[in-house]
Amino acid sequence: MITEAHPAAMPGRPAPILADTATITGRNLRRLVRVPTLLVFATVQPVLFVVLFSYAFGGAIHVPGLARYIDYLLPGIFVLAIGFGASQTGVAIAEDLTTGMIDRFRSLPITAAAVLAGRVAADALRNLFVVALMIAAGAAIGFRFHAGPAAALAAVALAVVTGLAFSWLNLLLGLAVRDPESAGLAGLFPVIILFFTSSALVPVVTMPGWLQAFAKANPITVITGALRTLCLGGPTTRPVAEAAAWIAALLAVTVPAAIARYRHATST
Amino acid sequence: MADAVITAEGLGKRFGPVHALDGVDLELPAGAVLGVLGPNGAGKTTLVRILATLLKPDQGRARVAGFDVAEHPAAVRRRIGLSGQYAAVDQFLTGQENLVMIGRLYGLTRRQARRRAGELTGQLELDGGAGRLVRTYSGGMRRRLDVAASLLAAPPVLFLDEPTTGLDPYGRLALWQVLGELTAQGTSVLLTTQYIEEAERLAGMIIIIDHGTVIASGTPGQLMARAGGDRLELQSPPGQDPRRLAGALSALGTGEPAVDAAAGRVVLPVADGPGILPEVAARLAAAGLQVSGLALRRPTLEEAFLALTGGVAAATARPAHGTRSA
Numbered sequence: 001m002i003t004e005a006h007p008a009a010m011p012g013r014p015a016p017i018l019a020d021t022a023t024i025t026g027r028n029l030r031r032l033v034r035v036p037t038l039l040v041f042a043t044v045q046p047v048l049f050v051v052l053f054s055y056a057f058g059g060a061i062h063v064p065g066l067a068r069y070i071d072y073l074l075p076g077i078f079v080l081a082i083g084f085g086a087s088q089t090g091v092a093i094a095e096d097l098t099t100g101m102i103d104r105f106r107s108l109p110i111t112a113a114a115v116l117a118g119r120v121a122a123d124a125l126r127n128l129f130v131v132a133l134m135i136a137a138g139a140a141i142g143f144r145f146h147a148g149p150a151a152a153l154a155a156v157a158l159a160v161v162t163g164l165a166f167s168w169l170n171l172l173l174g175l176a177v178r179d180p181e182s183a184g185l186a187g188l189f190p191v192i193i194l195f196f197t198s199s200a201l202v203p204v205v206t207m208p209g210w211l212q213a214f215a216k217a218n219p220i221t222v223i224t225g226a227l228r229t230l231c232l233g234g235p236t237t238r239p240v241a242e243a244a245a246w247i248a249a250l251l252a253v254t255v256p257a258a259i260a261r262y263r264h265a266t267s268t
Numbered sequence: 269m270a271d272a273v274i275t276a277e278g279l280g281k282r283f284g285p286v287h288a289l290d291g292v293d294l295e296l297p298a299g300a301v302l303g304v305l306g307p308n309g310a311g312k313t314t315l316v317r318i319l320a321t322l323l324k325p326d327q328g329r330a331r332v333a334g335f336d337v338a339e340h341p342a343a344v345r346r347r348i349g350l351s352g353q354y355a356a357v358d359q360f361l362t363g364q365e366n367l368v369m370i371g372r373l374y375g376l377t378r379r380q381a382r383r384r385a386g387e388l389t390g391q392l393e394l395d396g397g398a399g400r401l402v403r404t405y406s407g408g409m410r411r412r413l414d415v416a417a418s419l420l421a422a423p424p425v426l427f428l429d430e431p432t433t434g435l436d437p438y439g440r441l442a443l444w445q446v447l448g449e450l451t452a453q454g455t456s457v458l459l460t461t462q463y464i465e466e467a468e469r470l471a472g473m474i475i476i477i478d479h480g481t482v483i484a485s486g487t488p489g490q491l492m493a494r495a496g497g498d499r500l501e502l503q504s505p506p507g508q509d510p511r512r513l514a515g516a517l518s519a520l521g522t523g524e525p526a527v528d529a530a531a532g533r534v535v536l537p538v539a540d541g542p543g544i545l546p547e548v549a550a551r552l553a554a555a556g557l558q559v560s561g562l563a564l565r566r567p568t569l570e571e572a573f574l575a576l577t578g579g580v581a582a583a584t585a586r587p588a589h590g591t592r593s594a
Contacts, residue, residue: 016375023372027358027365034360034401100356104417107320107350108373109342266322267354 024118075227076200086166087187090174155230280327303471349418355410374421496537503561
């Protein structure tokens with residue numbers, strides 16, 4: 001028996017966009033712990049990255065001025081793990097599109113931004129966990145923060161904020177390519193290319209000259225550089241400002257583009 | 269007209285060269301059920317998506333619950349429920365979690381959403397599965413959960429796009445019963461279906477669309493009459509030429525009998541269904557013919573199309589051209 005009035009038709013809900021974003025965040029957090037692939041991306045993969053890269057490259061690479069390679073490596077691995085994890089966001093939104101979930105959300109009295117931001121917020125919480133896990137794994141094999149607790153917290157915050165840009169980029173990719181498998185590839189591809197042409201694994205000065213110019217401007221180099229100064233010490237203002245500028249630029253493009261795509265998205 | 273909850277005038281939508289909808293008019297009075305009947309690809313889903321604000325029409329206009337769908341989509345969304353063609357539920361949430369999520373997004377409090385979820389799982393016979401992940405559900409259970417989600421806010425206008433496709437007879441009956449209760453309480457429903465029986469059972473008014481245009485509309489009785497009434501189906505026993513059955517009975521029909529020689533089957537359109545059965549028996553006895561099966565039934569969608577379109581739509585009435593429905 002239908003006993004309710006039509007509460008949906010009642011105006012004057014307080015701050016509905018925040019409540020709706022929280023509801024969608026809850027949905028995505030539940031999925032995070034229940035979908036096996038997502039769980040692996042959030043737990044096994046980050047630890048594997050830390051251990052494998054550290055032991056595979058650590059013997060061969062000596063970074064001037066640093067005693068342990070793990071101190072140099074870990075900030076870059078933050079970015080890699082977050083970037084790889086974000087590809088699952090493109091997969092998920094493309095799945096929602098093909099299964100009709102987006103049709104359902106779009107027929108509800110909620111804004112586009114709430115659906116997408118709910119996804120990004122869940123990603124941010126996952127990334128907080130992933131970064132903490134990588135710090136723990138890194139610490140087990142010798143990683144230490146050298147610039148104090150405030151800078152360490154700032155590094156974690158910057159890593160999570162970097163994740164926001166990756167998440168919005170993958171939402172846009174997933175809505176654009178529409179097919180879950182293609183969305184996964186589309187999300188991983190730029191991360192792989194940018195990661196290996198950045199300073200994440202080796203200092204840029206060790207690269208051939210033609211690659212150095214690209215590597216210096218590469219956003220992963222810029223962001224990794226900022227993370228490194230926060231972890232290891234040194235002047236932070238300029239690197240962090242440059243990283244923030246890259247992230248802001250990415251968000252300025254991807255957020256409105258993803259919302260615009262979502263507004264016209266429907267399953268076929 | 270004054271109390272119509274849905275009106276559409278000249279709705280048109282193109283996808284590239286394809287006219288998915290080409291000048292559709294319709295009207296749904298408050299509290300009524302409109303059945304939209306048509307084969308796959310006829311434009312049913314496009315029509316529902318435009319009325320539910322998911323797609324913008326290229327031509328024409330539509331009002332739902334007092335608001336123009338293109339100009340005030342947010343106002344429309346507060347007053348509709350939609351159950352699309354595929355079960356749009358999260359398979360990694362439980363049935364209960366899915367419903368509570370949708371309820372929260374409609375603006376219910378957590379307590380209200382839980383109570384409504386409980387009511388709906390009961391109504392749609394989902395109690396046993398409410399606490400289980402949807403990925404363990406059968407196709408029919410997912411479908412019913414999807415319908416339950418569309419009912420969460422008790423919306424005054426409900427869109428159901430082929431709601432019983434994939435349901436077993438039990439699930440179909442449960443859904444029909446819920447829809448009956450809803451309409452008795454004043455909910456207006458627009459329902460698409462490929463099953464003429466379903467439209468007849470649920471809808472006071474039916475429109476038949478094909479190739480994006482309305483080819484017939486009326487009450488189920490009017491359409492049945494135009495489709496040539498009931499069909500008498502006879503099965504000839506092995507060894508007896510079914511054409512002899514057709515010859516003996518053709519004078520009773522309102523149209524030409526269709527003979528399927530390979531299957532030994534004869535189908536004859538008849539006007540006064542049960543009333544002619546004694547005459548059928550008499551003629552068969554007089555001609556010394558046997559039947560191994562006899563049925564009086566409603567025309568199938570294909571037969572109704574054939575009759576209403578003069579045969580032109582016969583080719584498109586087969587649902588075998590793929591599973592997409594534009």
